[in-house]
Amino acid sequence: MKIRDLEALGEVRRQGLAKYKPARPRIAVGLGTCGIGLGAEEVYQTFVSAVEALGADVQIVRTGCFGFCAEEPLVNIAIPGKPLVIFSQVKPEEAEHILTDALAGTVDQARALCKIQSWDHLTGVVNFGEGFPGIPEWDEIDFYKGQKKIVLRNFGLIDPEDIEEYIAVGGYEALLKTLRNAEPERIVEELKKARLRGRGGAGFLVATKWESMRNAPGDRKYVICNADEGDPGAYMNRNQIESDPHSLIEGMVIGAYTMGASEGIVYVRAEYPLAVLRLKNAVAQAEAYGLLGEDILGSGFSFHLSLVEGAGAFVCGEETAMIASLEGRAGRPRTRPPYPSEKGLWGHPTSINNVETWYNVPVIVSKGGRWFAETGTERSPGTKVFSLVGKIKNTGLVEVPLGTPLRTFVYDIGGGTGDEKAVKALQTGGPSGGCVPEEMFDTPVDYEALAQLGSIMGSGGMVVMDEDNCMVDVARYFVEFTHSESCGKCVACRVGLDHCLRILNKISEGQGTEADRDALEHLGPMIRDTSLCGLGQSAPNPVLTTLRYFRHEFDEHIEKKRCSAFVCPELVCYYIDAERCKGCMACAKVCPSKAISGSRREVHNIDQERCSRCGSCCSVCSPAIAAVYRESGGITRRIEPRKKAKRAGHREKTP
Amino acid sequence: MPNQVKLKIDGEYVEAKAGESVLDAARAAGKFIPSLCHVKGLTPVGACRLCMVEVAGIPRPMPACTTTVQDGMVISTVSEKLTRYRQMIMQLLLSERNHVCAVCVSNGSCELQDMASKLGVTHSEFPYRYPRLPVDASHPRFVLDHNRCILCTRCVRVCAEVEGANTWNIMSRGVTSMLAADLNGNWGDSETCTMCGKCVEACPTGALAVKGKAVEEMTKNTDAVSRLATARGGTQQ
Ligand SMILES: Cc1cc2nc3c(=O)[nH]c(=O)nc-3n(C[C@H](O)[C@H](O)[C@H](O)COP(=O)(O)O)c2cc1C
Numbered sequence: 001m002k003i004r005d006l007e008a009l010g011e012v013r014r015q016g017l018a019k020y021k022p023a024r025p026r027i028a029v030g031l032g033t034c035g036i037g038l039g040a041e042e043v044y045q046t047f048v049s050a051v052e053a054l055g056a057d058v059q060i061v062r063t064g065c066f067g068f069c070a071e072e073p074l075v076n077i078a079i080p081g082k083p084l085v086i087f088s089q090v091k092p093e094e095a096e097h098i099l100t101d102a103l104a105g106t107v108d109q110a111r112a113l114c115k116i117q118s119w120d121h122l123t124g125v126v127n128f129g130e131g132f133p134g135i136p137e138w139d140e141i142d143f144y145k146g147q148k149k150i151v152l153r154n155f156g157l158i159d160p161e162d163i164e165e166y167i168a169v170g171g172y173e174a175l176l177k178t179l180r181n182a183e184p185e186r187i188v189e190e191l192k193k194a195r196l197r198g199r200g201g202a203g204f205l206v207a208t209k210w211e212s213m214r215n216a217p218g219d220r221k222y223v224i225c226n227a228d229e230g231d232p233g234a235y236m237n238r239n240q241i242e243s244d245p246h247s248l249i250e251g252m253v254i255g256a257y258t259m260g261a262s263e264g265i266v267y268v269r270a271e272y273p274l275a276v277l278r279l280k281n282a283v284a285q286a287e288a289y290g291l292l293g294e295d296i297l298g299s300g301f302s303f304h305l306s307l308v309e310g311a312g313a314f315v316c317g318e319e320t321a322m323i324a325s326l327e328g329r330a331g332r333p334r335t336r337p338p339y340p341s342e343k344g345l346w347g348h349p350t351s352i353n354n355v356e357t358w359y360n361v362p363v364i365v366s367k368g369g370r371w372f373a374e375t376g377t378e379r380s381p382g383t384k385v386f387s388l389v390g391k392i393k394n395t396g397l398v399e400v401p402l403g404t405p406l407r408t409f410v411y412d413i414g415g416g417t418g419d420e421k422a423v424k425a426l427q428t429g430g431p432s433g434g435c436v437p438e439e440m441f442d443t444p445v446d447y448e449a450l451a452q453l454g455s456i457m458g459s460g461g462m463v464v465m466d467e468d469n470c471m472v473d474v475a476r477y478f479v480e481f482t483h484s485e486s487c488g489k490c491v492a493c494r495v496g497l498d499h500c501l502r503i504l505n506k507i508s509e510g511q512g513t514e515a516d517r518d519a520l521e522h523l524g525p526m527i528r529d530t531s532l533c534g535l536g537q538s539a540p541n542p543v544l545t546t547l548r549y550f551r552h553e554f555d556e557h558i559e560k561k562r563c564s565a566f567v568c569p570e571l572v573c574y575y576i577d578a579e580r581c582k583g584c585m586a587c588a589k590v591c592p593s594k595a596i597s598g599s600r601r602e603v604h605n606i607d608q609e610r611c612s613r614c615g616s617c618c619s620v621c622s623p624a625i626a627a628v629y630r631e632s633g634g635i636t637r638r639i640e641p642r643k644k645a646k647r648a649g650h651r652e653k654t655p
Numbered sequence: 656m657p658n659q660v661k662l663k664i665d666g667e668y669v670e671a672k673a674g675e676s677v678l679d680a681a682r683a684a685g686k687f688i689p690s691l692c693h694v695k696g697l698t699p700v701g702a703c704r705l706c707m708v709e710v711a712g713i714p715r716p717m718p719a720c721t722t723t724v725q726d727g728m729v730i731s732t733v734s735e736k737l738t739r740y741r742q743m744i745m746q747l748l749l750s751e752r753n754h755v756c757a758v759c760v761s762n763g764s765c766e767l768q769d770m771a772s773k774l775g776v777t778h779s780e781f782p783y784r785y786p787r788l789p790v791d792a793s794h795p796r797f798v799l800d801h802n803r804c805i806l807c808t809r810c811v812r813v814c815a816e817v818e819g820a821n822t823w824n825i826m827s828r829g830v831t832s833m834l835a836a837d838l839n840g841n842w843g844d845s846e847t848c849t850m851c852g853k854c855v856e857a858c859p860t861g862a863l864a865v866k867g868k869a870v871e872e873m874t875k876n877t878d879a880v881s882r883l884a885t886a887r888g889g890t891q892q
Contacts, residue, residue: 313828330825335701335721488806488825488832492704495747498830499781519781526743529715529736530704537715 002290004298016168032065040073064243066156109134123170166246174365193369200354216349221261227268228317231430234461241275245282251358270309314485333533376402380446390464393418407441429458432538434545470567471550478542493536562633580627587617678719692807696884753802760873761861793843804862810854
């Protein structure tokens with residue numbers, strides 16, 4: 001059934017709304033990769049069988065991720081006329097209870113995480129209902145307070161596998177409007193007003209890129225969506241596609257129309273099988289509804305979208321390498337200019353934009369550029385999605401207005417480390433970014449402010465580090481990553497990073513000298529300034545920022561052969577305190593190098609020659625005994641039990 | 656399109672053909688810009704990073720070989736920073752593989768050696784990596800010594816763009832990158848190699864050489880390769 005006009009779209013919208021807000025209870029299980037990883041599939045299946053067993057009139061759907069990954073599996077329950085209620089950490093055995101409650105028109109208010117009375121999908125508002133005073137509104141709980149869902153407008157609410165639910169919340173209306181008005185230059189104008197900047201890392205103005213594409217000569221043009229997200233710790237783009245694939249398609253069709261492209265490609269990591277599956281399904285549905293393919297919405301405009309799965313090279317996220325990869329060549333970047341918008345895929349003008357950039361497009365078209373620019377800062381308007389991970393209590397996808405200080409992420413939204421350990425630094429921008437020390441957490445997150453600190457915003461990875469992270473090791477880790485992902489084309493990156501890595505290895509092994517540290521400071525700027533592509537140009541950032549803000553840790557490793565975080569294996573020795581050891585054999589049993597002597601009820605001893613410094617003994621020695629301790633450069637530390645903080649979703653039960 | 660543009664290089668006004676590279680324009684004006692991966696007529700790739708110059712208005716140095724001249728461009732080919740970077744890059748090249756001049760067929764007529772001495776680099780401050788790399792002597796006429804290869808890809812390009820044989824390519828990535836014949840077989844078993852020897856002539860070091868040459872006996876005729884490539888119209892970037 002092809003949609004050709006507003007009326008037909010309206011008809012589908014009504015049908016979709018009947019599914020999204022049905023006259024019977026609806027139970028939606030968050031089945032993004034994050035949810036599935038925490039057992040959501042089983043929860044979903046349990047709900048399905050429970051409904052079957054009861055013969056209940058309840059709708060069970062799969063949805064994407066509502067952002068709070070630490071609290072997955074998230075399940076939301078919509079009872080007609082009542083607010084949508086979100087449950088966190090749902091276990092299969094709770095399914096029946098939740099279901100019978102829902103059938104009785106209620107929920108366990110003490111068990112619920114939050115509720116939504118009315119949701120602004122930005123392309124349409126859905127009022128679920130009022131009630132359940134015992135449950136906080138979603139934006140009243142710490143994790144969501146201060147968040148603003150523009151990109152994530154449909155996430156975890158609609159069924160990503162059903163185009164009608166997307167249409168139900170106003171989806172594809174921006175596209176219809178665009179094709180009806182037939183004024184592509186107006187779209188560029190709106191983008192200019194919005195001052196939307198590319199979300200792939202560099203923050204290039206989208207309007208400028210699109211305008212130069214529009215003006216580029218030639219009738220064959222391509223638009224590409226960059227979904228090759230490869231930064232360690234970043235998974236925004238994956239969840240975006242998994243949770244709301246149609247926003248991407250709509251954004252791309254609008255973009256293609258604006259720029260005069262008739263073909264589009266989504267270059268997505270093959271390591272994201274669920275995203276690939278849901279996007280393929282969405283493309284097929286959009287084609288079936290006449291929203292993609294030939295003669296879209298009866299406008300005469302045709303646009304074909306295909307999917308290409310990347311083979312796992314980080315550097316293929318760089319746009320010229322991506323083009324080479326798409327053309328069947330090895331994924332190695334080339335110098336720009338010429339930019340892809342002048343000379344891209346197969347030599348034709350090509351616009352490459354990040355997944356999240358495309359997600360902003362339909363909203364800007366429907367609500368206007370001015371509206372968009374009201375959020376965020378003057379130079380960086382809008383919101384940005386970050387994946388907040390590492391030593392943080394509330395891990396998840398966080399969308400906040402640009403300009404939000406780092407402190408808000410770590411303490412207000414993230415809830416700190418979740419134990420008594422202090423946060424040491426925040427790593428932004430992945431392997432191209434830097435480590436920002438705690439003292440600088442008042443820095444607002446935008447492209448310029450982070451660059452000033454020597455880091456970058458990048459695509460949105462945020463890794464929190466605490467006192468158990470060694471900053472030398474962090475720098476070493478990221479250089480190891482870029483070193484192994486370097487394409488090898490240019491000397492600066494290929495050989496320069498190899499020397500950096502060798503030096504960092506030396507320092508973390510306690511073999512480093514001051515000259516080594518100085519060599520890093522020499523190599524860094526050279527690699528940054530002379531590398532061919534963004535990979536090499538940004539690869540020194542983790543080294544240079546740690547040297548800048550955590551120099552004392554380098555010096556400690558060099559001068560005192562000490563790793564205060566007890567991370568670098570060569571600098572840490574493990575000992576057993578004879579006074580405390582009860583001779584329980586726990587450590588001796590797990591020791592892979594058989595370095596621990598002493599039999600039952602005998603004090604154990606670690607043979608330092610044999611010890612491989614894996615730390616297994618430390619992790620099995622009961623915290624109540626705490627006989628195993630570590631030593632590094634003259635300081636010692638016992639194992640201390642990590643005190644788990646209370647989970648957000650488990651409030652005290654009211655008796 | 657005999658369109659002329661005017662630019663300023665190191666304070667001097669220079670005329671250049673529109674579409675020409677900064678490297679060609681500067682060299683035509685008698686400027687010295689070091690480079691190793693460039694051969695006029697072959698597609699410039701910007702791999703060696705020695706030809707970096709400063710362009711007014713652009714914060715980081717740009718490779719002269721892949722940067723096209725533009726009217727009004729202001730360029731400096733010398734600065735303290737550029738010299739330092741070029742010297743460091745030369746050291747990186749020298750430390751990467753096993754460049755032992757005393758036992759090399761190209762000693763005395765090696766572009767890497769010449770360039771090092773022009774840049775005043777006598778040794779590497781970075782530790783030498785001394786990788787163990789093979790020598791492919793399977794070809795009846797030529798020999799490939801990976802120890803001397805600097806991955807400039809001149810051979811790859813001349814083979815593809817002038818000879819049309821596409822025998823060479825670079826496999827793997829990062830520091831493990833290696834020149835490979837066909838699908839990484841022995842060069843001697845290559846089904847595409849026409850034995851034309853242009854790769855050998857284009858190679859700036861002793862990595863590709865004529866079999867049977869002793870130390871210092873190998874001289875290359877890169878100019879001939881460049882003339883051939885240019886006569887064919889060159890390749891646009
Ligand atoms: C090494 C490297 C990796 C990159 N990886 C990605 C990526 O995974 N996703 C992405 O959108 N952009 C990535 N980029 C940036 C792209 O080259 C390009 O700038 C971006 O896709 C443009 O889209 P935008 O303007 O919407 O940000 C990468 C760049 C470099 C240098």
